[in-house]
Amino acid sequence: MANPSYRELTFNGLWKNNPALVQLLGLCPLLGVSNSTVNALGLGLATALVLTCSNLAVSLVRGVVNTAVRLPAFVMIIAALTTCIELLMQAFTYELYQILGIFIPLITTNCVILGRADGFAAKHNPALASFDGLMMGFGFCLVLVVLGGLRELFGTGALFANMHLLFGPVAADWQVTVFPEYKGFLLAILPPGAFLVLGLLIALKNRVDESLAERAKARQPQVPVQSRRVRVTGVIE
Amino acid sequence: MLPEISRSMLKNSLVLGLFAVATVGVVSLIQQSTAARIERSAHEAQIRVLGEILPAGSYDNHLLDNSIELHDPLLGSKAPQPAYIALKEGKPTAIILQATAPDGYSGAIRLLVGIQADGRLAGVRVLSHRETPGLGDRIELAKSPWMHGFEGKSLTNPGEAGWAVKKDRGEFDQFAGATITPRAVVKAVHKALQFFDAHKAELFAEVNPNG
Numbered sequence: 001m002a003n004p005s006y007r008e009l010t011f012n013g014l015w016k017n018n019p020a021l022v023q024l025l026g027l028c029p030l031l032g033v034s035n036s037t038v039n040a041l042g043l044g045l046a047t048a049l050v051l052t053c054s055n056l057a058v059s060l061v062r063g064v065v066n067t068a069v070r071l072p073a074f075v076m077i078i079a080a081l082t083t084c085i086e087l088l089m090q091a092f093t094y095e096l097y098q099i100l101g102i103f104i105p106l107i108t109t110n111c112v113i114l115g116r117a118d119g120f121a122a123k124h125n126p127a128l129a130s131f132d133g134l135m136m137g138f139g140f141c142l143v144l145v146v147l148g149g150l151r152e153l154f155g156t157g158a159l160f161a162n163m164h165l166l167f168g169p170v171a172a173d174w175q176v177t178v179f180p181e182y183k184g185f186l187l188a189i190l191p192p193g194a195f196l197v198l199g200l201l202i203a204l205k206n207r208v209d210e211s212l213a214e215r216a217k218a219r220q221p222q223v224p225v226q227s228r229r230v231r232v233t234g235v236i237e
Numbered sequence: 238m239l240p241e242i243s244r245s246m247l248k249n250s251l252v253l254g255l256f257a258v259a260t261v262g263v264v265s266l267i268q269q270s271t272a273a274r275i276e277r278s279a280h281e282a283q284i285r286v287l288g289e290i291l292p293a294g295s296y297d298n299h300l301l302d303n304s305i306e307l308h309d310p311l312l313g314s315k316a317p318q319p320a321y322i323a324l325k326e327g328k329p330t331a332i333i334l335q336a337t338a339p340d341g342y343s344g345a346i347r348l349l350v351g352i353q354a355d356g357r358l359a360g361v362r363v364l365s366h367r368e369t370p371g372l373g374d375r376i377e378l379a380k381s382p383w384m385h386g387f388e389g390k391s392l393t394n395p396g397e398a399g400w401a402v403k404k405d406r407g408e409f410d411q412f413a414g415a416t417i418t419p420r421a422v423v424k425a426v427h428k429a430l431q432f433f434d435a436h437k438a439e440l441f442a443e444v445n446p447n448g
Contacts, residue, residue, distance in 0.1 A: 065252060065256075066249065066252075068249055069252060072253060073253060073256045076253075076260045077260060079260070080260035080261070083264045084264060087267050087268055087275065088267070088271060090271070090275045091271040091274040091275045091278060092278070094275075094278035094279060094281075094282050098282075161379075162379070184371055186372070189371055190370060190371075
């Protein structure tokens with residue numbers, strides 16, 4: 001298999017093959033924790049970290065594991081990494097750990113991670129594999145944060161509340177009240193809001209892709225219309 | 238010589254076994270190195286919550302060192318729940334009871350109720366709840382100052398009839414769209430006060446100032 005370039009990998013992870021917007025993988029945490037920016041960012045970063053490390057580890061052992069036992073072996077790697085991240089979050093961001101709760105151990109079952117391990121990392125060298133993990137994780141995290149930000153904004157009228165849970169006391173006053181005296185829009189915070197906003201984001205991405213394709217088409221040099229010889233029926237005398 | 242299939246089975250199980258050993262090794266290594274830090278974080282988080290309830294300077298002990306386990310129907314839970322006694326110069330000044338409101342809109346609401354030695358409420362906080370976001374979650378201080386309404390209240394202020402939400406002719410506000418949540422919280426706080434009133438002497442007698 002031809003090795004993709006780093007540029008292709010970046011574009012794939014962040015846009016063209018984005019795990020959340022195109023592959024629609026890992027929706028459970030995506031919808032579950034995206035009710036505020038800080039939750040989304042916390043889980044997004046944790047997922048990206050697990051994805052990068054697991055891609056690296058899977059790529060390193062790809063010669064040792066044969067196809068019959070590769071899935072249990074990969075799952076073991078992913079579960080171990082997730083447990084490590086969970087312990088680290090518990091140690092350093094305890095309150096965020098309490099908020100995210102069950103969604104941290106559930107990173108293990110995020111299909112993006114096993115999908116990339118089996119679909120990409122097991123066939124490529126460690127450098128490419130970890131870069132792919134980083135970009136896929138980053139793409140996932142990006143969508144999660146945008147979703148969290150939009151839901152927080154629509155739902156509460158403010159952005160970046162409680163960022164100190166992730167960044168410590170420095171971030172205590174990062175909250176931005178965008179709409180003062182906002183009454184709150186409950187639907188955005190509740191689970192259906194997650195589906196609606198995600199749907200809108202996917203629609204937006206498709207629209208952007210469409211108009212990009214149209215523009216690319218328009219930019220292609222027009223083939224000049226050649227003067228055609230008219231076939232004349234009948235007999236010329 | 239083993240047949241082909243047995244050999245590959247043996248090899249695969251060895252590989253998987255090695256993986257299990259290696260991954261468990263990594264996890265236990267990380268666990269070892271973070272255990273102390275995790276315990277400290279949990280401890281700090283709890284102290285922060287407890288410290289918010291009582292006014293600073295009203296006690297000089299470590300609240301977590303003077304904790305007891307309580308078990309009483311008035312506190313709303315069948316399982317024993319911790320309580321923390323605040324001391325100043327060895328004398329009890331307040332107690333923080335963990336109480337449960339079993340009749341929240343979607344399950345139990347766990348509360349911390351801080352009561353001063355004279356029976357007035359120092360403060361009430363939610364430990365955990367599953368109330369509807371945007372409606373019932375105004376019992377969180379981050380969302381609404383409603384919880385501050387308990388401060389300074391006691392069994393005699395308001396009296397028996399006043400310990401209810403306004404809809405039930407009591408003293409406490411309910412939220413628009415959510416009456417069940419504040420009703421459950423008011424009831425649980427009232428019961429915690431009754432519990433304290435009935436057991437004050439034994440609660441404070443259990444304190445070992447050196448503990």
